[in-house]
Amino acid sequence: xxxxxxxPIAPSALQEKGQPRRILSAWLSRLAVDRWRASEGxxxxxxxDAQPLVLITETAHGPRIEAVNEAGLAAGARRGMMLADARxxxxxxxxxxxxxxxxxxxLEQLALWAQRWGPWSxxxxxxxxxxxxxxxxxxxxxxxxxxxxxxxGFTERDLAVRLAIAPTAGAAWALSHFGPERAILNxxxxxxxxxxxxxxxxxxxxxxxxxxxxxxxxxxxxxxATVGRDALHRRFRNRKSPAANPLVRMDQLLGxxxxxxxxxxxxQVPLVQRRLVEPIRHRDLLDRVLADLAEDMAxxxxxxxxxxxxxxxxxxxxxxxxxxxxxxxxxxxxxxxxICRLFAAKLDDVDAGFxxxxxxxxxxxxxxxxxxxxxxxxxAEVHGTSLSAFIDRLSVRLGNKAISRPVPFPSHxxxxxxxxxxxxxxxxxxxxxxxxHARPLKLLDRAERIAVLYATPDGYPQRFRWxxxxxxxxxxxxxxRIAPEWWREKSTVRLxxxxxxxxxxxxxxxxxxxxxxxxxxxxxxxxFLQGLCA
Numbered sequence: 001x002x003x004x005x006x007x008p009i010a011p012s013a014l015q016e017k018g019q020p021r022r023i024l025s026a027w028l029s030r031l032a033v034d035r036w037r038a039s040e041g042x043x044x045x046x047x048x049d050a051q052p053l054v055l056i057t058e059t060a061h062g063p064r065i066e067a068v069n070e071a072g073l074a075a076g077a078r079r080g081m082m083l084a085d086a087r088x089x090x091x092x093x094x095x096x097x098x099x100x101x102x103x104x105x106x107l108e109q110l111a112l113w114a115q116r117w118g119p120w121s122x123x124x125x126x127x128x129x130x131x132x133x134x135x136x137x138x139x140x141x142x143x144x145x146x147x148x149x150x151x152x153g154f155t156e157r158d159l160a161v162r163l164a165i166a167p168t169a170g171a172a173w174a175l176s177h178f179g180p181e182r183a184i185l186n187x188x189x190x191x192x193x194x195x196x197x198x199x200x201x202x203x204x205x206x207x208x209x210x211x212x213x214x215x216x217x218x219x220x221x222x223x224x225a226t227v228g229r230d231a232l233h234r235r236f237r238n239r240k241s242p243a244a245n246p247l248v249r250m251d252q253l254l255g256x257x258x259x260x261x262x263x264x265x266x267x268q269v270p271l272v273q274r275r276l277v278e279p280i281r282h283r284d285l286l287d288r289v290l291a292d293l294a295e296d297m298a299x300x301x302x303x304x305x306x307x308x309x310x311x312x313x314x315x316x317x318x319x320x321x322x323x324x325x326x327x328x329x330x331x332x333x334x335x336x337x338x339i340c341r342l343f344a345a346k347l348d349d350v351d352a353g354f355x356x357x358x359x360x361x362x363x364x365x366x367x368x369x370x371x372x373x374x375x376x377x378x379x380a381e382v383h384g385t386s387l388s389a390f391i392d393r394l395s396v397r398l399g400n401k402a403i404s405r406p407v408p409f410p411s412h413x414x415x416x417x418x419x420x421x422x423x424x425x426x427x428x429x430x431x432x433x434x435x436x437h438a439r440p441l442k443l444l445d446r447a448e449r450i451a452v453l454y455a456t457p458d459g460y461p462q463r464f465r466w467x468x469x470x471x472x473x474x475x476x477x478x479x480x481r482i483a484p485e486w487w488r489e490k491s492t493v494r495l496x497x498x499x500x501x502x503x504x505x506x507x508x509x510x511x512x513x514x515x516x517x518x519x520x521x522x523x524x525x526x527x528f529l530q531g532l533c534a
Contacts, residue, residue: 286356313362448467
């Protein structure tokens with residue numbers, strides 16, 4: 001799967017020429033197990049299928065089975081069954097944890113590889129691929145030979161697959177899951193009659209909706225017509241999701257309403273490598289090769305206006321062993337010197353063996369990074385003092401979990417507007433309107449109570465006492481009223497009025513009045529000092 005597919009073609013490009021749309025559905029019925037076998041190096045019939053095997057996921061009630069191999073199915077294990085129940089049927093069953101993220105990544109690679117049979121492909125999660133084969137079947141000698149060629153391609157990769165071609169994605173999915181092997185639904189065929197004997201599960205509905213339909217006595221697609229659209233509409237009129245409404249799914253199946261599909265677009269990953277004339281074993285030579293690769297990577301990233309967030313350095317030894325060192329950065333960068341410094345700490349334990357014959361540097365995660373004009377004199381002063389570079393060095397030496405950073409959090413309450421998290425974790429979504437609220441330079445860890453003298457209960461403060469010292473107020477700015485968060489606070493919580501004040505000595509403070517006199521939620525308001533302004 002190393003071939004680079006051509007850019008995808010818009011779905012409507014071929015239909016505008018009068019070609020009927022043709023969608024191919026590939027259902028990888030054993031995706032998780034086949035991927036596990038490939039990662040473990042097991043051949044078909046050896047290891048993965050010789051003994052019962054299940055892939056599990058942890059739930060609140062214990063391990064639950066996510067995938068089963070053929071031997072496990074023969075022993076009585078089923079997907080969705082609790083592991084304890086499966087062990088009662090087959091005590092010698094083997095267990096391995098499932099990896100949904102790895103399965104999705106593998107499925108994306110398969111979708112790109114499958115574009116050799118069509119101009120574009122889409123994911124049909126969790127274990128399927130959709131390929132647009134409109135007006136391309138004649139290149140393979142017809143749709144029957146196209147399916148045979150695709151079946152051969154998957155079989156050579158030890159992947160169990162069921163294929164079908166139909167005018168719509170829904171019909172292709174239904175035939176690949178519940179129809180005959182390599183089923184083909186032609187545009188001139190009566191789709192409703194051809195699909196009428198398929199089970200109701202062919203509509204791709206949620207489990208609770210399928211249970212409801214079965215309780216109504218509906219087991220086949222043909223039986224939906226006996227109930228009538230009006231009755232089904234009244235029953236499911238509040239279900240907006242297509243997977244929860246059988247009428248929407250039936251219309252998508254027959255092509256009465258369009259079903260949008262999101263094509264998979266290949267990403268060009270920046271990659272540079274060096275094939276060495278003679279294997280190297282010494283660290284100084286490896287550092288020199290790494291410096292050259294970092295320079296090449298910087299040019300690649302600069303040409304794409306990107307910066308690297310994750311780098312992978314692969315070292316191929318003469319005996320075939322491969323050592324991989326990964327590096328994650330807190331901010332996008334393409335500084336070769338910074339990359340070399342970070343990798344230097346990860347190469348101390350590399351065993352060169354009989355020598356390293358190839359070194360490859362790959363940026364598996366890159367983000368846009370605009371070009372910047374640097375000042376030659378200023379660069380000498382600030383070189384190496386970047387905060388992101390400092391965080392990267394600490395992360396390499398101490399580990400990602402040993403460092404945390406403050407990030408904004410969408411809350412109007414000042415003490416909740418910030419949280420601490422590891423530097424490599426993505427920031428939470430923040431409310432843009434909070435950026436316009438000026439906040440003091442320093443917030444106290446906990447607001448401190450102060451005594452305030454004022455002319456009227458709701459007037460501006462005139463004098464206050466904090467930490468045993470009295471301050472005269474000469475300037476006041478405010479109030480800024482902040483109401484409590486109704487979704488997490490009780491109805492008796494009082495609101496706050498914040499003021500920016502300045503005393504006679506020019507020092508500025510951020511104080512707030514907790515509550516109003518006539519709010520009915522307590523006695524007289526209390527005053528607190530929460531921050532110090534510049």
